[in-house]
Amino acid sequence: xxxxxxxxxxxxxxxxxxxxxxxxxxxxxxxxxxxxxxxxxxxxxxxxxxxxxxxxxxxxxxxxxxxxxxxxxxxxxxxxxxxxxxxxxxxxxxxxxxxxxxxxxxxxxxxxxxxxxxxxxxxxxxxxxxxxxxxxxxxxxxxxxxxxxxxxxxxxxxxxxxxxxxxxxxxxxxxxxxxxxxxxxxxxxxxxxxxxxxxxxxxxxxxxxxxxxxxxxxxxxxxxxxxxxxxxxxxxxxxxxxxxxxxxxxxxxxxxxxxxxxxxxxxxxxxxxxxxxxxxxxxxxxxxxxxxxxxxxxxxxxxxxxxxxxxxxxxxxxxxxxxxxxxxxxxxxxxxxxxxxxxxxxxxxxxxxxxxxxxxxxxxxxxxxxxxxxxxxxxxxxxxxxxxxxxxxxxxxxxxxxxxxxxxxxxxxxxxxxxxxxxxxxxxxxxxxxxxxxxxxxxxxxxxxxxxxxxxxxxxxxxxxxxxxxxxxxxxxxxxxxxxxxxxxxxxxxxxxxxxxxxxxxxxxxxxxxxxxxxxxxxxxxxxxxxxxxxxxxxxxxxxxxxxxxxxxxxxxxxxxxxxxxxxxxxxxxxxxxxxxxxxxxxxxxxxxxxxxxxxxxxxxxxxxxxxxxxxxxxxxxxxxxxxxxxxxxxxxxxxxxxxxxxxxxxxxxxxxxxxxxxxxxxxxxxxxxxxxxxxxxxxxxxxxxxxxxxxxxxxxxxxxxxxxxxxxxxxxxxxxxxxxxxxxxxxxxxxxxxxxxxxxxxxxxxxxxxxxxxxxxx
Numbered sequence: 167x168x169x170x171x172x173x174x175x176x177x178x179x180x181x182x183x184x185x186x187x188x189x190x191x192x193x194x195x196x197x198x199x200x201x202x203x204x205x206x207x208x209x210x211x212x213x214x215x216x217x218x219x220x221x222x223x224x225x226x227x228x229x230x231x232x233x234x235x236x237x238x239x240x241x242x243x244x245x246x247x248x249x250x251x252x253x254x255x256x257x258x259x260x261x262x263x264x265x266x267x268x269x270x271x272x273x274x275x276x277x278x279x280x281x282x283x284x285x286x287x288x289x290x291x292x293x294x295x296x297x298x299x300x301x302x303x304x305x306x307x308x309x310x311x312x313x314x315x316x317x318x319x320x321x322x323x324x325x326x327x328x329x330x331x332x333x334x335x336x337x338x339x340x341x342x343x344x345x346x347x348x349x350x351x352x353x354x355x356x357x358x359x360x361x362x363x364x365x366x367x368x369x370x371x372x373x374x375x376x377x378x379x380x381x382x383x384x385x386x387x388x389x390x391x392x393x394x395x396x397x398x399x400x401x402x403x404x405x406x407x408x409x410x411x412x413x414x415x416x417x418x419x420x421x422x423x424x425x426x427x428x429x430x431x432x433x434x435x436x437x438x439x440x441x442x443x444x445x446x447x448x449x450x451x452x453x454x455x456x457x458x459x460x461x462x463x464x465x466x467x468x469x470x471x472x473x474x475x476x477x478x479x480x481x482x483x484x485x486x487x488x489x490x491x492x493x494x495x496x497x498x499x500x501x502x503x504x505x506x507x508x509x510x511x512x513x514x515x516x517x518x519x520x521x522x523x524x525x526x527x528x529x530x531x532x533x534x535x536x537x538x539x540x541x542x543x544x545x546x547x548x549x550x551x552x553x554x555x556x557x558x559x560x561x562x563x564x565x566x567x568x569x570x571x572x573x574x575x576x577x578x579x580x581x582x583x584x585x586x587x588x589x590x591x592x593x594x595x596x597x598x599x600x601x602x603x604x605x606x607x608x609x610x611x612x613x614x615x616x617x618x619x620x621x622x623x624x625x626x627x628x629x630x631x632x633x634x635x636x637x638x639x640x641x642x643x644x645x646x647x648x649x650x651x652x653x654x655x656x657x658x659x660x661x662x663x664x665x666x667x668x669x670x671x672x673x674x675x676x677x678x679x680x681x682x683x684x685x686x687x688x689x690x691x692x693x694x695x696x697x698x699x700x701x702x703x704x705x706x707x708x709x710x711x712x713x714x715x716x717x718x719x720x721x722x723x724x725x726x727x728x729x730x731x732x733x734x735x736x737x738x739x740x741x742x743x744x745x746x747x748x749x750x751x752x753x754x755x756x757x758x759x760x761x762x763x764x765x766x767x768x769x770x771x772x773x774x775x776x777x778x779x780x781x782x783x784x785x786x787x788x789x790x791x792x793x794x795x796x797x798x799x800x801x802x803x804x805x806x807x808x809x810x811x812x813x814x815x816x817x818x819x820x821x822x823x824x825x826x827x828x829x830x831x832x833x834x835x836x837x838x839x840x841x842x843x844x845x846x847x848x849x850x851x852x853x854x855x856x857x858x859x860x861x862x863x864x865x866x867x868x869x870x871x872x873x874x875x876x877x878x879x880x881x882x883x884x885x886x887x888x889x890x891x892x893x894x895x896x897x898x899x900x901x902x903x904x905x906x907x908x909x910x911x912x913x914x915x916x917x918x919x920x921x922x923x924x925x926x927x928x929x
Contacts, residue, residue, distance in 0.1 A: 168327040170222040177316035181413030184213035198291035203229030221363040231281045238273035289336045312339040326362040349373020374417040383412040389420035390462045402449040415466040421473040429488040434458045494565040510563035522632040537620035546612035554594035575599045608658045622648040627672040649765040666790035670755040677747040778928045785923035801873035810881040817887035821911040840909035849893035856886035
């Protein structure tokens with residue numbers, strides 16, 4: 167079986183596109199080959215800045231011949247139906263066979279497709295792949311119609327086996343396939359031929375090209391850390407930057423540079439961000455001081471002066487960038503020292519958060535009030551929570567954050583300290599943005615938790631109030647992330663916070679019904695008063711003979727008519743507005759709680775708790791206390807993992823089914839309490855005793871939110887329930903016994919449902 171090697175050689179491919187492009191090449195080619203009848207043993211795709219490569223091992227030499235029989239319409243069917251069948255099968259009418267079928271004679275088409283050699287199939291699939299490659303952005307060049315991310319220079323496509331290598335003939339807009347490629351643009355630009363993948367990779371390396379991205383990344387990290395270690399320093403780890411830089415070079419040469427002493431006083435995060443974003447430099451830190459003192463750059467060249475010229479140029483550009491950062495930092499500090507954070511919070515009234523939700527300043531007012539309300543629930547001082555909320559967004563107006571938006575929060579912490587804030591307030595400026603994702607750290611400091619919760623709840627409530635919810639995969643305002651942030655803040659800090667009532671209070675802040683009702687009442691009173699005056703003056707005018715006085719009164723009444731009209735319109739608008747606000751106040755808390763529950767299901771599913779278990783707990787009272795809800799779900803999951811718990815579900819469902827059927831048939835509800843004096847069987851008496859014992863344990867345990875004890879007591883009912891159904895006939899001939907036993911089943915149902923809605927449990 168031959169091996170296949172493909173290389174698409176072009177101008178530099180953006181680093182951010184390379185990994186995805188290599189995977190797209192692998193998928194498009196392999197899917198196309200398999201669909202055409204070829205199979206392979208293994209496939210691997212590679213990328214460098216100037217090439218995409220694909221290696222397939224163990225490819226079949228040709229596709230198998232195919233013989234397919236396709237059943238058609240009945241003999242005598244309309245010509246239109248027969249013609250349609252012929253087109254679909256790709257055969258002529260004279261090629262059809264007539265065969266007997268259960269319902270008479272029908273046409274059959276026998277379609278035979280001969281096998282094809284691999285080279286023909288590969289050429290067809292690769293041409294289609296090149297012409298339809300899914301680049302995020304592509305371009306045309308010269309006079310051709312072909313599109314590629316950057317001008318495509320050559321296509322290498324060979325099949326190789328023990329007998330040698332053959333070129334797969336292919337022509338894409340004048341670019342013909344061959345067996346040659348080129349090495350490094352400057353260090354080894356000449357073309358060379360290859361015979362298979364191993365030969366290709368080895369010759370590329372001799373031509374100063376490392377084919378594998380992970381090998382380039384490993385070489386960069388190895389050389390960088392060793393050079394830093396030799397000076398007693400350490401490279402700040404950044405896997406994302408490492409992957410990006412590995413996509414910028416084909417022959418990585420690591421160079422260690424010096425940062426000018428004038429910039430060492432900048433916060434390390436500022437240095438790190440500036441160097442990463444603008445120069446793609448790695449930061450090198452002094453572990454003793456925590457300062458960023460040097461940088462690592464990765465060149466794509468070996469030079470006679472060991473990179474000295476490259477380093478000098480990089481250091482010159484870096485100094486210019488850091489001079490800007492230093493200016494912003496020092497200017498911001500002077501602003502804070504003179505005016506405090508208020509210099510920036512005042513500016514936020516001119517920054518729109520959302521057209522329907524007001525400015526950042528208005529939003530900060532809401533967050534501050536909510537943080538104050540939440541503070542007692544998280545162990546924070548209300549005054550500190552409000553203080554932190556009022557300055558948490560201030561750095562958005564600073565020059566440093568304007569230049570480096572990714573430093574928002576972090577710079578707020580520095581500036582808050584410089585402004586004299588303490589007691590956890592500066593830290594809240596940074597941590598209130600967290601968690602930013604499922605793996606991000608969750609704040610634990612009380613002030614930070616209060617502000618973080620207030621920020622995210624206000625965001626969610628606001629967008630729900632204006633009906634801007636996530637739809638499908640679209641979530642432009644990152645509301646799913648905000649909801650997950652609230653869930654993690656609550657659960658990982660073990661907080662007892664009633665989500666629904668908190669949201670309801672915030673809705674009243676966003677769309678106040680009470681204030682609008684007061685305004686409506688005042689407008690209605692003004693309208694009534696104006697109507698009375700209008701009526702009095704009208705009557706006065708009709709009783710006066712003086713024409714000049716009548717003229718004055720008519721002009722006055724005309725003004726009042728306009729005023730009346732405006733007041734009537736105002737009352738109507740206020741009534742419509744209040745109706746809308748009342749609808750929001752009613753729907754948003756419930757709808758948003760449901761959204762939290764959906765996010766919680768996904769969160770707990772990743773932790774191994776089944777969705778039906780979560781549903782069983784969501785159906786219980788207090789489901790807006792997420793900590794309580796999760797404790798209940800974990801206890802139920804633990805119980806159902808035991809034999810007693812699993813079998814109890816079957817006993818509960820049997821009892822519930824019998825009871826439900828009896829209640830429907832009899833038209834009564836059996837919930838009046840069973841009496842042990844009517845118990846005849848030992849198993850029946852034992853069940854009475856077991857239910858009494860379970861009730862005595864479950865009720866206080868649930869009151870104390872000790873779900874584990876309650877679930878254990880419930881699971882202990884498994885054996886007496888099983889014995890009852892084995893030994894006792896519920897639908898006894900005696901109506902008294904039957905009703906008593908049905909009431910006993912009602913006790914089983916009520917006790918089990920007091921712990922969780924077991925009707926939701928599957929199986």
